[in-house]
Amino acid sequence: MHDVIIIGSGPAGYTAAIYAARANLKPIVLASSVEMGGDLMTTTDVENFPGFPEGVQGPDLMFAMQQQAERFGADVRMQDATELELDGEVKRVHVGDEVLEARTVIVATGSAYRKLGVPGEEALSGHGVSWCATCDGFFFKQKQLIVVGGGDSAMEEATFLTKFADKVTIVHRSEAFRASEVMLQRARQDEKIEFLTNAVVERINGSDVNGTNQVSSVTLRDTLTDSTWDLAIDGVFVAIGSDPRTHLVHGKLDLTADGTIAVEGRSSLTSVPGVFAAGDVIDPTYRQAITAAGSGTVAALDAQHYLAAHPAPALVSSPDDVAL
């Protein structure tokens, strides 16, 4: 039986792993088979993580965190948790057909990109609709793009996409931006970027290119006047935030009205003893790499405290096994 299993490998999961490993808890990290490293794996320059005055590439930062956790004995597995049994003193984490047992579980599953939920989005996904500028920007050389969203990730994607595209229009529903001032200014000063505020995407339209349906325009609606119009474009990058990824714990852990896993005060304690949660999956507000990392620290320390206060369940099966 393991002391702690950590589900997730973003800044929260790996920081929890570093702390747990240094406490000699030999954590198992289920890092995911295809999303190891979390959202930062598709980010380029990270300029606000302390300790990197020149910035750091997202994947480099995550690989460094993984190495740091492994250096102290974390067992990082590129596998997916598929089902959790969290009741009782022994937690069971299913990884496909394999079942791992542990005394504590730290849920650090992060968040999943939000979709626009408009007609055309699903059908044209991968055919001009994208959630990953670093993966797909390359295919839009000399093209016209829109980026939907008003936060830091929308600004970052738009700025990145100008390396390839002729013109990038940021479409945002209001005139107020969540993005930090530095990111917003950088986008505003970019000659290839235009802003279209008080506008939402109503529909994504496609047309036939060599036998495949590809994005050709979007239908936009002015949020003040309600008038609609079509804008001819070649690609839509969606950056409207993300939702906590809680499918593994539905009906097992209490959630908040925001859909995040409910935790007690400033701790990582969930509604089930021995189960802790950290990072974006508990955070409806800040969702930064550094806050997630801090949250991972809290979860590891809480798990450590719980393990010390709850001695391991006896493995003795009959009184005869007890040495006199």
Add this chain to the structure above:
Amino acid sequence: MKEVTTASFEQDVLQSDKPVVVDFWAAWCGPCRAVSPILEQIDAETDKLDVVKVNVDQEPDLAMRYNITSIPAMKVFQGGQVVHELIGARPKPAIEQELAAYL
């Protein structure tokens, strides 16, 4: 997993007797690197289909011919035609399910 170029595409993919899964990828694409070992395993585990890869950076003509705008893009070719496609990295069981008809 065999690397296919514009020059070898006709023979390796279009003329193949077996279904061929073509993984369009690039070194700068994180999700591509994540899904690559999974495709490698599937290629090794079955004789019913071949899995090959096309580097879109080196073979932009192939990427353009097949309208690639998102990677990783995995296209299944049979008899010279695209018969199925999957876009985006997914865990192995999900990919196997998508390829079930050809496995």
